[in-house]
Amino acid sequence: MTRLAGVVVLATLFLAGVAAAAPPNAADLEAELVCPVCETTLDQSNAPVAERMKAFIRVRIAAGDSEQEIKDALVAQFGTEVLAKPPEGGFGLLAWLLPLSAVVAGAVAVGLLIRSWSRRRGPPPAADDLDPQLERLVDEELARFDS
Numbered sequence: 001m002t003r004l005a006g007v008v009v010l011a012t013l014f015l016a017g018v019a020a021a022a023p024p025n026a027a028d029l030e031a032e033l034v035c036p037v038c039e040t041t042l043d044q045s046n047a048p049v050a051e052r053m054k055a056f057i058r059v060r061i062a063a064g065d066s067e068q069e070i071k072d073a074l075v076a077q078f079g080t081e082v083l084a085k086p087p088e089g090g091f092g093l094l095a096w097l098l099p100l101s102a103v104v105a106g107a108v109a110v111g112l113l114i115r116s117w118s119r120r121r122g123p124p125p126a127a128d129d130l131d132p133q134l135e136r137l138v139d140e141e142l143a144r145f146d147s
Contacts, residue, residue, distance in 0.1 A: 024067035029057050032085060033071070036078050 030042035035050040042050050042057075053074065060070045074082050130138075 023064075024061055024070065026054070026057050026061055029061075029067060029070060030054060032083070033057075033074060034082055034084050036082060041084055 027043065033042045033053065034040065035042055035045035035047050035053070037047045037049050038045050042053055056074070057070055060073065065073075071083065
């Protein structure tokens with residue numbers, strides 16, 4: 001059993017090393033970068049600047065640049081707005097935390113509203129509180145359906 005676990009760990013490490021050494025994919029990069037003109041990802045944009053950015057990406061991949069080097073060059077030229085995914089630190093952290101906090105605040109608000117609404121209603125009427133005349137009518141109707 002321990003040999004099998006060791007083989008699995010080695011295979012995982014080998015595959016991770018092969019994946020890390022793979023050259024960047026132009027299609028993946030185009031999906032992660034935004035056209036500064038139309039503000040859509042490069043893979044969806046046909047704007048002239050987007051076409052030039054796509055050509056730049058292909059040239060840099062052919063030159064052997066890594067994905068991060070290509071992104072860094074485009075950020076240096078166009079700013080962080082060119083990244084489809086905001087940076088995970090600094091001011092970009094706000095872009096990650098704000099939607100999450102809005103969802104949490106909404107869930108808390110809905111929970112409080114439900115709790116408030118459930119407490120406003122009185123207790124359900126007891127079965128013994130039926131009007132005797134209404135109870136007699138219900139019994140007659142039920143008897144008519146039983147026959």
